[in-house]
Amino acid sequence: METVERWLTSRQACERLGVRPQTLYAYVSRGLLTSVSHDGRSRYDPEQVAALASRTARGRRPGRFEVTIDTEITRIERRGRLSYRGVAIEDLVGRWSFERTALWLWTGVDRGEPERPWTADPERVRVAVAAQAGLPADVGPGGRLRVALAALGAAPTSARAGDRRGPEVARGLIATLVASLPLAGPRPTDASIAAQLWARVSPRPGGPAAVALLDATLVALADHELATSTLGVRVATSTGADLETSVLAGLATLSGPLHGAAAEPVRALLADTRRRGAAAAVEEASARGWVPGVGHAVYEEVDPRTALLLDLLPRRAVVHTVAAELDRRRLVPLNVDLALGAVLESGAMIAGAAEAVFAVARTAGWIAHAREESRHRLRYRARAVYTGPR
Numbered sequence: 001m002e003t004v005e006r007w008l009t010s011r012q013a014c015e016r017l018g019v020r021p022q023t024l025y026a027y028v029s030r031g032l033l034t035s036v037s038h039d040g041r042s043r044y045d046p047e048q049v050a051a052l053a054s055r056t057a058r059g060r061r062p063g064r065f066e067v068t069i070d071t072e073i074t075r076i077e078r079r080g081r082l083s084y085r086g087v088a089i090e091d092l093v094g095r096w097s098f099e100r101t102a103l104w105l106w107t108g109v110d111r112g113e114p115e116r117p118w119t120a121d122p123e124r125v126r127v128a129v130a131a132q133a134g135l136p137a138d139v140g141p142g143g144r145l146r147v148a149l150a151a152l153g154a155a156p157t158s159a160r161a162g163d164r165r166g167p168e169v170a171r172g173l174i175a176t177l178v179a180s181l182p183l184a185g186p187r188p189t190d191a192s193i194a195a196q197l198w199a200r201v202s203p204r205p206g207g208p209a210a211v212a213l214l215d216a217t218l219v220a221l222a223d224h225e226l227a228t229s230t231l232g233v234r235v236a237t238s239t240g241a242d243l244e245t246s247v248l249a250g251l252a253t254l255s256g257p258l259h260g261a262a263a264e265p266v267r268a269l270l271a272d273t274r275r276r277g278a279a280a281a282v283e284e285a286s287a288r289g290w291v292p293g294v295g296h297a298v299y300e301e302v303d304p305r306t307a308l309l310l311d312l313l314p315r316r317a318v319v320h321t322v323a324a325e326l327d328r329r330r331l332v333p334l335n336v337d338l339a340l341g342a343v344l345e346s347g348a349m350i351a352g353a354a355e356a357v358f359a360v361a362r363t364a365g366w367i368a369h370a371r372e373e374s375r376h377r378l379r380y381r382a383r384a385v386y387t388g389p390r
Contacts, residue, residue, distance in 0.1 A: 007036070007043035016049050023387045027052065067231060067380070073105060073368050074225045080302030080333070084223060093308045098193050098218040102174070102364035105223055106167050106371060117191035118171040120179040127151050128180035140352025141181050141200060142260065145359055146251050148180040153244030165243050165374060170367045173243065178360060184350050194218060197360055201353040210347055213312050214357070217343050220305040220336065221358055223365025225298075229253035229260070233366040235380045237373040250366045254359055263354040265292035266341020270318050278325035286329075293322075293338025294331045301332050309339035313346055 008016070013033070014024050024044075027033045032052055035042045075083045082089040084101065085108050092101055099114045131151030132144050152173070178193060181200040188195040188206055194215035198206035206214075224230070229250040236249035254260035269292055272281035285291045296303055310316055310323070319342040323334055344353050 006046070007038070008046050008049055010042050010044070013044040013049050017053050020387065023385060027385065067226060069226065069234075071225070071369075071372060072108070073372060074223045074365070076225045076298050078298060078300045080299055080304050082224070082304050089220065089304055090308065093220050093305070094212075094216045094312055096219060098215050098222065098361070098364070099171075101219045101222050102170070102367075103167060105364055105368040106170060118175040118193060119191075120175040121172055124152055124155070124172070124176045125179045127155060128176060132180070140355065141350070142251075142255055142352055142355030142359060144181055145177055145356060146248065146255065148177060149244055149248045149251060152176065153242065153248055165367065165371045169243065170364075173247070173367075174360065174363055177363070181356070193360070197357065198347070201349045201356055202347045203350070204348055209314060213309075213314075213343060214347070216312055217309060217340065217357060218361040218364075220309055221340070221361035223362070223368060227259075227362075229362065230366060230369050234369050234373040237370045238376055238378050238380055240377075243367065243370055246370045247363055247366050250362065251359055254362065255355065260355040260358040260362075261352070262292065263337040263340035263344060263358070264352075265290075266338055267345050269293065269322060270341065270345055273318055273322050278321045282322065282325045282329065282331075291326065291331055293335060293341060294326055294333070296333050296335045299333045299335070303333045303335045305336040306334045306339045309336070309343060313342055315346060316342065318342075319345075 010021060010024060014021055017024065017027075019027075024033070028035045033048050034045045037043070073085060075081075075086075084092060084105055087104070096104075097113055099118060100110070100112065103114070104110050128148035128151055131147050132139075135144065135147065174193060175196070178196045178200065181197075183199050184201055185199050185203040186205050188199045190196075190206070190211060192211065192215065195206050195211045197218075198211050198214050202210075204210070226234075232253040233246050233250040236246040241249070257264075269281055269285055272284070275281075282291060310319060313319065319338070323338065326332075326334060326338075340354060340357065344357070347353075349357075
């Protein structure tokens with residue numbers, strides 16, 4: 001170990017951590033750093049400072065709440081790998097249906113493609129639709145889903161008895177949520193979740209190729225380990241909340257423009273690229289301080305979902321032009337929001353469709369996490385690093 005004389009001063013430690021002295025002192029009081037007195041000044045272990053700095057690196061704020069839990073559901077690796085219960089995402093997207101993928105996430109048992117479609121409970125659909133009756137016409141599908149789910153969660157307990165996190169209930173919940181949304185296009189004849197959702201987010205007829213692309217998108221978005229919204233679901237579940245309420249916690253968190261709706265600005269970027277070219281469009285987005293479809297909190301250079309979905313697009317010249325410009329500028333990784341935005345544009349989907357597609361897809365993962373978390377009791381208690389006046 002280095003001698004104390006070579007340990008860092010308070011000023012040096014603050015510079016390496018990028019924090020104020022008050023935050024540094026809070027780290028010491030929390031036991032995150034060791035402080036010793038030498039020559040009348042506080043000194044800090046450089047190895048501890050380096051370790052703490054690495055945890056707050058890559059744009060993370062000092063004092064950021066980090067949670068690590070054991071899970072058997074999803075694995076993410078920084079170098080760009082994603083798997084659901086040990087099955088690589090490359091083997092799922094475009095190969096498994098959303099329904100088959102969801103059942104795999106929930107149970108870890110694959111029985112192949114479901115033999116019968118998922119059906120909504122007509123009475124619960126009436127409850128969910130009635131709850132939306134007073135909403136203004138311009139409320140998007142994401143807001144409608146939150147209202148519908150709140151109404152379903154408020155149903156009498158007797159109507160929600162039994163195993164409330166079992167696969168049968170989970171299937172019915174997703175089908176009911178989709179069925180509660182108003183139609184945006186022709187009524188579908190296909191009973192799959194992708195076909196039913198397509199009719200709610202696009203005015204165009206949902207042909208086989210279009211529905212297959214949406215189905216692949218739902219699979220790609222079905223789960224992503226402990227994303228912010230998923231943490232919300234697990235926290236709610238740990239308090240004993242029922243399935244509907246736990247999923248509502250996820251929907252509420254997803255509603256933020258930095259999460260579930262992050263793909264919407266991609267459509268504006270693609271439209272601007274058509275008008276002025278990728279270089280000008282990306283340059284203007286950069287000048288505004290944020291380029292949509294770029295960056296990730298976990299992946300370092302590759303989001304494995306992005307290329308999988310882009311390769312399935314029927315018309316992808318514009319988005320690939322944008323991707324090439326982003327790559328030229330070393331704006332990495334190209335994240336799944338870029339691909340989702342391109343999917344939305346290819347289907348001429350309605351405003352707010354990004355959140356609805358994301359929400360329906362991720363509900364499969366939320367239910368899996370709720371099932372897993374239900375084995376624990378109230379295990380989340382975050383602590384704050386106090387930085388106010390002493």
